[in-house]
Amino acid sequence: MVTEERRHEALAALGILDTAPEDRFDRITRLAQRLFEVPMVSVTLLDGERQWRKSHRGLTTEAPRESAFCDLTARQDAPLVIDDAAADDRFRDNPFVVGDPHLRFYAGEPLRAAGGEPVGTLCVLDTVPHSLSAEQLQLLRDLADWVQAELDRDAQSDGVAVVQTALLPRRKPTARGFEIAAASEAGAAVAGDFYDWYDDGDGFCVTVGDVVGRGMSAAIVAASVRAALRSTTPYAGIERAMEAVSANLEDDLGRLGVLATAFHARVAPSGTVEYVDAGHGLAFVVAAAGGVRRLEPGLPLGTSSTDRVAATERLAPGDSLLCLSDGAFDALGGERGLLRAEAIVRGSATPAGAVSRIVSAARAAAPLSEALAIVVRRGD
Template sequence: MVVDAQSVQQTEVARQRALSGLGVLDSGPEARFDRITRLAQQLFGVPMVSITLLDRDRQWRKSQIGLTQEAPREKAFCDVTVRQDAALIVDDASDDDRFADNPFVVGDPHLRFYAGEPLHAPGGEAVGTLCVLDTVPHTLSPEQERVLRDLADWVQDELHRDDELDRAAIAQKGLLPRRKPRAPGFDVAAACEPSRGVSGDFYDWYDVGDDFCITVGDVMGKGMAAAIVGASVRTALRSAMDFADLEESVDAASRLVEEDLDQLATFVTLFHARLHPDGGVDYVDAGHGLAFVVRDRNGVDRLPSGSLPLGLPTMEPRIPQRVDLGPGDSLVCISDGVLDAIGGERAFPIVEAIVRGNATPGGAVSRILSVARAGIPIDDVTAVVVRRSDR
């Protein structure tokens, strides 16, 4: 058989690129992968199991039992599995001409039995294996071969889930506002950091005539489902504000996600405000309760939450309330992830001091998230600061 060296090299380059794209190499242990290796050991009755990823010159094991975390790639059984991109089952390596003199057979760990299934990246590139090994011969039944393939599919699903979260995170970042509103007389800044790949928190801002709107939402929950609900609320509010007032806009968003929230057994807290050039702020606080005004001269005004979150049954209308920003005053809204990370209610004087101590809203937001990261960030963290010019 003639081997096309250029084709082999191209395949290897594509494979390495796909492996790198997964972002798994040299990561720490994870229970979701360890669960699979433990189950494989029990099902096949072997002393060694590995979820192996093939880097340039090494085998790196994301999860393993009875093996080291790394080993050379050269002459590896897993390398053969990946190159042929098909299951490799060796009942007794010492009786197999392909492997009888293999260093992993004649030396440590003195393999006799090997069964491996290739693992693929989302693009189809073979990047590693799920394999079971022993120092004594074995013969697998057709049913056992199918079980090994099913377990390998499970590993692949977990690897792909990470890739999907990465892609979702990129898409979610693309939904965040890129341009600041025109907002003459105001300076605005915001940031959102998810506890996982995607966030249940979201913020938004946009112009509406001479005014501009600011939104902060927090979907109870984390991950993909929460991010989808958050995107739906954001889209509904943007669409409705062109032809409806604050109350009608929030109600329209609530109706749009009502069914999704009911199925997920969750809800959305929301702070949605419309700011006017004269400093007036009309707002609806649907169960959020984490917005306040830091006055330029002295004091802080906590803005009350006037209605229940979206997704909870309510017979009361969500009536907008009003507050006025004087020159130098700052409207601040955070998510409960900031509150939890900094230490509950004591977060408010800390955030107040940060806002007063920073010359710009951007500096204040950056510092708020930095302090939250230094605490115990178990949830998504979001902060928005709007400061009215002191001139």
């Protein structure tokens, strides 16, 4: 049995308590809120007498730990699902049920430190009862695995830099009528971000990927994703290529303890962008006339999904497709930094200037985990 002292030491060693919000976690809670259709979602860590929330929707950053459902989830080190707390003799008098936030439904998955100590949860909550299907329970486990991978992200990065360098494309697409540029910079720890681009018939493809996990395992998965998308897309198309990659990786990702997201798009000469976003969530259209449109993400690679389907956008003359890594997005200010990103892209004479300014802005932020930016601009 894990003692409270050991749990506290393991949590402190993560170095995440009382840190600023990060979009790599906020992306997960936003997605969970949409998929489960609940008003409240939280990545909760249990510190002393408090619940501290690294990312949350519809809740406060801190709350008392005593009597918390998340505390019970961590203590039993197993999933906890309460369909209707008011109808359950164990919980009907719980202070979080009879008082704010008047919970009726709770489903939580435990999160663990590097040594396996349960230190928190990913949970979804509501003020009305819910009943989850087997598929939804698996989805919650998948999302918790994504959070777990992010918590483990900085571990065992040796050797990844060599593979990352080899993954960078050596020449730009022909891309008549378009300008394209990318820039990246690693932080103190090597991240699993990669990008790719190449000609595909009369158009071209752009890929941004993020593999979170442990060292060389993450690098191997990144190389596999890149190679599979490159080889499959010309014959199968965007959607079928992404589904094939996801299905082939499902077992490997679980065994290796990593998680992968990707944005994969084909840009046609007409400006039509066909894309599939597998959990990346950081691709945008920056309109020449003003405004930013976020391209909707689906579930990460390796998870069974009918939600991961191809969608289309259109780049009008002067519009830009902007793809960021989560490190670059965080450094720009997260959601609040979108206006800054828009100003940089629209205010730069070339995509090369835009990506350089984005990475420079990220470099000025501390600490820098990594930064990657791609801009595709349709000519006037």
